[in-house]
Amino acid sequence: MPYSNSNRHQARYVLQPGRRQAENGKTIPMWLVYILECADKSLYTGITSDLEKRMSVHAAGKGAKYTKHRGPLILRYTETVASRGDALRREAAIKSLDRASKLTLIDSYKKQALGPT
Numbered sequence: 001m002p003y004s005n006s007n008r009h010q011a012r013y014v015l016q017p018g019r020r021q022a023e024n025g026k027t028i029p030m031w032l033v034y035i036l037e038c039a040d041k042s043l044y045t046g047i048t049s050d051l052e053k054r055m056s057v058h059a060a061g062k063g064a065k066y067t068k069h070r071g072p073l074i075l076r077y078t079e080t081v082a083s084r085g086d087a088l089r090r091e092a093a094i095k096s097l098d099r100a101s102k103l104t105l106i107d108s109y110k111k112q113a114l115g116p117t
Contacts, residue, residue: 031087035077038070047087076106
């Protein structure tokens, strides 16, 4: 059977989860800032380009030292940002908030996710 050029590069353009298409056709990671609620009700803020993988690492107790013995963990907030640098800056901004402000942020995220009532 002759080789078909029409399917030659088809697989190249399938985006992987957690990645976005750049203008030059390459895929680049999407970065997320997330907040976890630990079993002791404390809040942990982190960044990742693969949330599913990062959550499994946390669940296995091999993520951050802070979360290692504070499971089970509940994902309470996610925010997509353009780059790793933006994610680091947003993480620092969230970490500088007091607990009440973080809970307000989480609450507004829940309301936005649920939509108008």
